[in-house]
Amino acid sequence: MSTLEEHIDIDVPLDKAWETLHRADTYTRCVGGVREARSAGERRTHLDVEAGGRTRGLDVETTDRGKELAWKTTSGPDLAGTVSLLPIDREHTRVQARFEYEPDTITEAFGGPKGFAQHAAIERGVRSDLQQFKELVERERKR
Numbered sequence: 001m002s003t004l005e006e007h008i009d010i011d012v013p014l015d016k017a018w019e020t021l022h023r024a025d026t027y028t029r030c031v032g033g034v035r036e037a038r039s040a041g042e043r044r045t046h047l048d049v050e051a052g053g054r055t056r057g058l059d060v061e062t063t064d065r066g067k068e069l070a071w072k073t074t075s076g077p078d079l080a081g082t083v084s085l086l087p088i089d090r091e092h093t094r095v096q097a098r099f100e101y102e103p104d105t106i107t108e109a110f111g112g113p114k115g116f117a118q119h120a121a122i123e124r125g126v127r128s129d130l131q132q133f134k135e136l137v138e139r140e141r142k143r
Helices: 014-021 024-030 103-110 115-142
Strands: 002-010 034-039 044-051 054-065 068-073 079-089 092-101
Touching: 002 115, 014 079, 014 092, 014 115, 024 034, 024 044, 024 115, 054 103, 092 103, 092 115, 103 115
Parallel strands: none
Antiparallel strands: 002 092, 034 044, 044 054, 054 068, 068 079, 079 092
């Protein structure tokens, strides 16, 4: 199992970031490759994800643990992770993402590179997703 961790600091209070994180409609705007996201129940979300030239449907189950959102796929490739929100001060929050995956599972499900090239591509993707989330939540705050 491979694990990747990244974080970013955002200029919004923790509660605002938490609210945005829990809206399925935000995933298409801040998670690379997600073409459609819809709630499929209280703790379930269905995602249509495009990666490596392939589109796959994934069902994801989420669990709240304090200010940490844990997630895991219940269909499709076996993927899991967490998004933790940590207060820096009253107006700033650190978003920490942890992504757990089996490299062969990613290649089988979506194609693409293997080894270090795969890890580097996933790392760039997670960093980009965090940056997109930052821009989205900060833009929404200004409205």
